[in-house]
Amino acid sequence: MTHPMMAALALAAFATTPVAASATPAVAGPDYTAPVAGRAMPAKVAGTTTAVGTPMVNGFRSYPPSCAANPLPDKPSGTTWSATVPTYAVTNVGSTTENLVVTVWRIACSSSGAAMPYGAAGAAHAMTLVRVDRADDTVSTVIPLRPRLLITQGSVEYGVIRVAQEPNTVVSEAAYAVQMPHSETYVLENYSLTGAVRHDFNAAFKLNVLGGTGTSVDINVPAYAPTAQTYPDAFAALPLDGYAAAQWYNPERNEGVIVQVAEGYDGDNPRRRQVVIDLLTKDPAGKPFWIVGSAAFDPVAGGVRGLDIPVSYLVTGNATADWGSIHIALTNCTRMDVAFTPKTGLPQDVPVINGTITYTRLLSANGMLCE
CATH class of the missing domain: 2.40.128 (Lipocalin)
Incomplete structure (x- = not known):
């Protein structure tokens, strides 16, 4: 017999052309293959919606919404993959280059075993983070430009991904080729656009890092396969919130x-x-x-x-x-x-x-x- 209380309780793919590697990076200006400034903007027209949004879960999410909240960590942990990329930088009198260290790591999320937009049934789930570190954040006479992050996965080469500085967002994005005076952490997201490619950041992929100097580096990230030693949080109880x-x-x-x-x-x-x-x-x-x-x-x-x-x-x-x-x-x-x-x-x-x-x-x- 079901108790009355229980009855109440029951109630558009993107692609770019890869940058050719160069032994001597050019410093005349940034080359990101598709600079932000080069994008054509449509004429401004009035919309039709006057109401504000209501709380809803992002249907294009790349990890469980309960995995993390702002702020993102400023120090990589656990298993990491990294590379150094020369990036275009500006000074008071011209331009130069600065080496940035780019590090990828994952944070364990709840993995209930159900099929999700970001993982197949039975798969483990994680949030994928990227840290871009300057050698010295106090240096202000030289300011590097934020590198461009792309993805190669499956049949997609140098695909566009949304790079955000705050998790659980829908449209926020850290634009590339803008000044980056301090080291930064990003979370890799999918675009909330109909027809956009849905990348699985729990699967193996290659992060393509373009520094705008004519040189790019690739960081190979294997599939997320947690063990008690590599990702102990994947086997621990969830934080209470x-x-x-x-x-x-x-x-x-x-x-x-x-x-x-x-x-x-x-x-x-x-x-x-x-x-x-x-x-x-x-x-x-x-x-x-x-x-x-x-x-x-x-x-x-x-x-x-x-x-x-x-x-x-x-x-x-x-x-x-x-x-x-x-x-x-x-x-x-x-x-x-x-x-x-x-x-x-x-x-x-x-x-x-x-x-x-x-x-x-x-x-x-x-x-x-x-x-």
Whole structure:
């Protein structure tokens, strides 16, 4: 029999011509094969939309939206691939070149095993980052121009990719051939344009780096195949954040769980978050029974990946009595493990739950899709 509460819970390919390598880079001006300034711009016309957008997940996403948020890391980690490229640079009196170190690495994301726009069924998912480092960010007499990043993958050679400095965006892009006074980190994205090539950054690819000097370098990046040694986060519980807020259920036990993750409730600690959990189960007589609780935590580097929460049950007059404690952890975006530790001496009409029970995600918050 399905409980009423459970019923409620159930409610245009791009291509460019590669730059030929040159033993002696030219410095007369940048050569990116298709400079931004050379793009023809259509005449300005009025649009037809007056309404603002509503929260929606980017349909052209290249990784799980729950994988990361701004800011991106400024230091590569784990397995990396890098190369040095001479880039066109400007000075107060003319032009020169500057060597930049370009590094590629990946950050492990949730991998629930479902087929996604950025990966086949059963594949592991990651976010692909690129770091472009100057030798000395304090040098201001010489300013390099941001190199152009292209991709070679499958039948696509020197294909265009969107390079963004902030994750989970739809149209933002770090334009190439503009001054780059400081080292920068980018996330590789697909263009949100109908007909644009959809690149799989979890698969093997070659990053083509064009410095505008007539010389290009290639960085070969193998397919993402995490192990416990190379990407330990791929096998760890997920950080607790707003993407954990959802409705969960266990059909065998006919139980539903509502998880909320609040922020900003503590004026003295604006970064502090609070997890609120409501479990609807049954008492020994088969009647609906609520077990509720909450606990606060402060975000830390790498995320808080599990939380102990004291829980209570409702009694007469909406008062509460201590039930014991639970520990919650998200194995991935679709699975939450809850370890129950009841207190001794609970009344006979109060359900006793021991051990770890797995709940499956039923619904997610609008705009907060966890994959």
